[in-house]
Amino acid sequence: MSSISCVDLHKSFGGVRAVDGFTLQVEAGDTVALLGPSGCGKTTTLRLIAGFERPDSGTISVGGQMLAGPGVFVTPEKRRIGVVFQDYALFPHYDVAGNVAYGLGRGGDPDRVREVLDLVGLSGEAERSVNELSGGQQQRVALARALAPAPEVVLLDEPFSNLDASLRARVRDEVREILDAQGVTSIFVTHDQEEALSVADTVAVINNGHVEQVGTPEEVYSRPATRWVAGFLGEIEILPGTARDGVVSCDLGTISGHSEMEGAVDVLIRPESLAVDTIAPPTHSAQPAVVVSRRFYGHDQMLELRLDSGRQVRARRLGFPAWHPGDRVRVWIDGPADVLARDG
Amino acid sequence: MAGAVLGAAAALPLAYLLIVTVDAGGEALDTLWRARTAELVLRSLALTLAVTTAAIAIAVPLAWLTVRTDLPGRRLWTVAGALPLVIPSYIGAYAFLSALGPAGLLQDLLEPLGVERLPSIVGFPGAWLTLTLFTYPFVLLPVRAALRRLDPQLEEAALGLGRSQANVFWSVVLPHLVPAIGAGALLVALYVLSDFGAVSIMRFDSFTTSIYTLYRASFDRIGAASLASLLVAVMLVILWLESRTRRPEALYRSGPGAARPPRVVPLGRWRWAALAFCAIVSALALAVPVAVLVYWSLQSFAGEVDWSGVVSAAGHSLLASGLAALVAALCAVPIAVLAVRFPGPFSAAVERLSYTGHAVPGIVVALALVFFGTRVAAGLYQTLAMLVFAFVVLFLPLAVGVTRASLLQVSPRVEEAARSLGRSPFAVLRTVTVPLISSGALAGAALVFLTAVKELPATLILAPIGFETLATEIWKATSVGFFERGAVPSLVLLAISAFPLYLLTARE
DSSP states (O other): OOOEEEEEEEEEETTEEEEEEEEEEEOTTOEEEEEOOTTSSHHHHHHHHHTSSOOSEEEEEETTEEEEETTEEOOGGGSOEEEEOTTOOOOTTSBHHHHHHGGGOTTOOHHHHHHHHHHTTOGGGTTSBGGGSOHHHHHHHHHHHHHTTOOSEEEEESTTTTSOHHHHHHHHHHHHHHHHHHTOEEEEEESOHHHHHHHOSEEEEEETTEEEEEEOHHHHHHSOSSHHHHHHTSOOEEEEEEEETTEEEETTEEEEOOTTOOEEEEEEEOGGGEEEESSOOTTSOOEEEEEEEEEEOSSEEEEEEEETTSOEEEEEEESOSOOOTTOEEEEEEOSOEEEEEOOO | OHHHHHHHHHHHHHHHHHHHHHHHTHHHHHHHSSHHHHHHHHHHHHHHHHHHHHHHHHHHHHHHHHHHBOOTTHHHHHHHHHGGGGSOHHHHHHHHHHHHSTTOHHHHHHGGGTOOOOOOOTTHHHHHHHHHHHHTHHHHHHHHHHHHHSOHHHHHHHHHTTOOHHHHIIIIIHHHHHHHHHHHHHHHHHHHHHOOHHHHHTTOOOHHHHHHIIIIISOOHHHHHHHHHHHHHHHHHHHHHHHHHOOOOOOSOOSOSOOOOOOOBOOGGGHHHHHHHHHHHHIIIIIHHHHHHHHHHHHHHTSOOOHHHHHHHHHHHHHHHHHHHHHHHHHHHHHHHHHHHSOSHHHHHHHHHHTHHHHSOHHHHHHHHHHHHHHTOGGGTTSHHHHHHHHHHHHHHHHHHHHHHHHHTSOHHHHHHHHHTTOOHHHHIIIIIHHHHHHHHHHHHHHHHHHHHTOOHHHHHHSOTTOOOHHHHHHHHHHTTOHHHHHHHHHHHHHHHHHHHHHHHHTO
């Protein structure tokens, strides 16, 4: 189990800055998600940590040992970092056991191979050709192969993107359990915010080659540091507001507890933080509104509401009661809301 | 590093040839500055263009029919389609000449019907027909391979977008075949320019026959060397044109899951036309030459066959070509790895150098090595090592090409995975890269063997004294008109070539 430290990493390919001032500290034993849109540099960052690419500048340390930095470059085979590739990159000329044994050196320690295959639930498939396996099985072989030499750190590049949606949630949980059982520090790259939020201990949101925000899933989701992070992590309403004496007021009412703010601000509210009913509880300052449209998703529904000020906001509520366009309702803030100073 | 040394060694004869030409200076220019030279260039280029076009026109439909349709007897046509590769152009030319030429077998057959003269095939038509029929497999084999590894999902995606089957072929399949067609067409073009056997038998004046005439008849070495340099220049221009049109290639599948077999297109009522096409090609390229050889062999059994001579020539052919195949395959791996995994000006230069053999016909390499051997390395002159070296220089490009193509199908991620599992770059090369490209390297070795075993001019000029091979036996017999004597060695040569060809096609 080792901590990972990346400081001010830069990497360009032919003038394109793929990684641009990337800094991240990962605690030993943590599972960290690098979350960002495609082309944000997250896979390049992973390749820098694995040692497949050499950074133009900046340092990478694992467990206190510098792997890349000024005058230092440890080759991938000496890093003891396991890697699970997006397309799995299994060795087509070896069977399942042969793939897993590859990292164990000569002889390949059959006991360890069996142990790791047990861990990923493939003990019955040891002799099979990897080309015959399903996508989910190939993924587990890739994980078993990476874990076999007992690395301190495991990196996973979009590990779940090639799996069926029905399989994905289960495999995610399994992978997380396996990683925890092995006690490794892991970083996985994903563009799927739900995946990042549900699997990781810590989420690092990446944009344009650098970290926009690091935090627990709850922090980055409900307290986004920037408008970009807020928008990338899911639907959000951004309302203009004014802060005075620690109280922020906007079209949806007032929010207290932001004493550091003064003047023009933006209020960021997730649709599920808005409550809707015909009568508001007396403890909240509710605003009157009209339902403009409703979309039903099964376990929840999304309402488009027009406030008396003319502003439209979205509210996500449980599937029932069913609201209909034209219903007059009252809406109030019932959950976390974030306030950002308005720049420019 | 190994790759760089090998690339440089392959370029040695070319460099030496240039030195000889430049040394001669004005005299060399005088030789080239004749109206006949321009005519020679145009004639050779016209033949090259005509043969290359015809070879593509035969090979692409044949590849598609045998890989992607329900053509009856696909296995048979697959093997029959590639087999002409084992027939040396001089055997093919002699078969066609003795069958279709003036006073040939066909005319003998037709004479009772009152046919007294057939249109002459001597010259351009004969050279074109012969070279097309015996070079189209150079296009067929890579196109077949490309068709087989083309992800069927690409075509299904296009069909799903409402494109017709024919439209999908033009818009999806063909663009993916272009690199393979280009590589094959390049081989054909360079083969035609360097061919000596067919053009000399068909009495078509080309570069190589002119060089040989100058060298042998008048011992005009400067003239031969300067003409050879010009020929090399023409071939370099073709190579340069090809490299300009080559696009970035990454043909490995990136998707996970099991690979699916290629789609099969039902031919329906077109199957008879398709069968007729395959049958005509195979009849001309295979049945006619073999029938002629068998005919002459039967004629020769009436007299006395020199079996011990045939056996010893076959042994020499196996030895020289086998060594060349082994050395070329071993050299091809580092060059291909360098070219594919470490792209850059340096590796591109090394790869180009290794392609020297493409740009230098056998007769030119032989000439250069004769100069080199007599002036610089007398100890090597007329040794087996010199002959094998000439073969490797000539045919290394075949091995590099196939090895490179198979390496392009290995995802670099697989090698990175091996690195991250604690293996050094060299260990990864040994345990992952080489096993994954071994079938490609084996195919390369088989190709080199196939080509070396039928090589004529370099063997004629460089073989140690008394070291007769099947190729020289055949040439010596047919060049003095003893068609019967050439027939048995020809059949033995074809039989020997069948084994590597089997390796090439059966590994599918």
